[in-house]
Each structure stands twice: as C-alpha cells, then as structure tokens.
Amino acid sequence: MALVPFDDRDGWIWYDGKLTPWRDAKFHVLTHAIHYGSAVFEGERAYGGKVFKLREHSQRLIDSGRILGFEIPYTVDEIDAATNEVVAANGAPDCYVRPIAWRGSEMMGVSAQQSKIHLAIATWAWGNYFADKDKGIRLTWAKYSRPAPNTAPTKSKAAGLYMICTISKHEAEGAGYADALMLDWRGQVAEATGANVFLAIDGVLHTPKPDCFLDGITRRTVIGLAKNRQIQVVERAIWPDELARAQEVFLTGTAAEITPVSEIGEYKFTPGAITSALMDDFGRATRGEIDVPIA
C-alpha cells in the first residue's frame, strides 16, 4: 500500500491558537526545534470522541516543556479545549492525537532564550501500533540504553530522547523483530522504544520503577486496573535475567495500549490470563465503562 505522507492529508491541525487546514500547518527550516531537539510532545488516543486521560496528557505536556526550560503559552484547560476542538473537527471519533510544542525560529544557535514557543495538535486514524498484536510480539535487545537522570531530562517526553529509540527500533525491525527492549544506564530493564513493560511472575506483576524513563499514563492506569482485581503490583529494579522467571510479559502505552509479548531475546512467554484480563479492563476503561483513578 502506498504511503500517504503526513504533510499531504485532508483535515485540520490546531496550530498556535486556531484550526488550520492540514497542508498549511508548516514551519521554517531554520526552526530551533529541528536543529537542537527543543520540542516536547504527547501521544493520546480518543475513543468514541473522548480523549482518554486528556488532562493528565495536557499536564504532562506542560511539565515536559518546563523541564526543557520553556513555558507553553496555554493553560491546561486551553490545551484540553484545543484538543477537543481538533478531534471534533477531524470527524473521526477513534483517533490518535499528537500535540507538540517547540521553540521557533527567532534565534539560531544553542541559546534560544527569545524564541517563541509554538503549539500544534494533530489527529489521525491509527489502528494497532503493532501488527499481530494479540498473539504476542517479538522483541530483541536495544543497542542503546536509557540515559541516567543526570545525563538527560528523562522525565520529559522530549523529542530529542527519541533519537536512540528510532535507531534501536529500526535495527530491531531490520532483524525481523517488532521492537527492542531497552536497558537503563545501570543495565536494568527499562522499557521498549515507545512503551513501558510489565512481567507476570507467579501471579504477581512486576514493572521497573520509572526513575529514568517515562512513567506512562497507560502504565499508571494498568497498575490501577491490576489493583482493582487484587493483583499485586511490585515496582522495582528488574535485571534482564529475571525474564527467565516470567510467564507473561506485556507492553503498555497510548499507541501500544496493552500488547502481549511472546519473546525478548532468548526468553519466551505465552500471553495468558493476567494479560487478557487487563486488556479487557483497559478496553472498558477507554470506553468509559469503568473509572480508573491513576496515581
């Protein structure tokens, strides 16, 4: 199937305060963000026209910008309203939503103190992030590790942090895998290139402490869902060889939702009862049938 490029589609993009025809949502090549990685973004999904955990995502976007030293010139309420406006304008009640904020083109150089901060929000139809999601995906080990918190702004969903993800994901895909599992700077299990990871060991869920990678909103939702089912969840440091003890493994993320994993390097898993129960619960939560407060 021919690729439909993202700059040549029909629809609307909310751009610096107003709905803009999709193809007109442009910026100049001398924009600080594309030279120096000064951009932060979100990934959200709308289900039946309502963005799941919208407020948490809008707040995380603002916080991500602050970590990079800039203030997005809109409040959380304004970002929520802009998101709802563009979701409605594009007319697809089930869609992926991509807000992005970036430093503009007023200054070129490492310093960008007087550059304006821009905000755009796009939406598009995006089905399963992983093909063959339900039977479990195969992962290999990533070439790069998640950096230490004193090496990079690891709490921010900053565009620059995705450079090592794209390299790792491309290498994994080139070798026939769906994704790569990244270790952290200590050699402990961290996350996949765009999703968090959970292990089920003898009926208990284990997931790495998010001390140097994104504490996913889906991750926090799944912890809440597991607790509702009286499934114990342990957030702790996990060494790679502990994968040998896991019966089930799954990834969580806005794009990935809950995706079972069948293989990571030399370790094999069988998607089972805990994964499928949480997938069902997550589906009900996104459709608004159950409420899951998140930490």
Ligand SMILES: Cc1ncc(COP(=O)(O)O)c(C=O)c1O
């Ligand atoms: C690197 C990375 N980790 C984790 C996640 C999961 O975060 P969330 O559940 O908030 O989408 C994402 C997706 O946004 C991601 O890109």
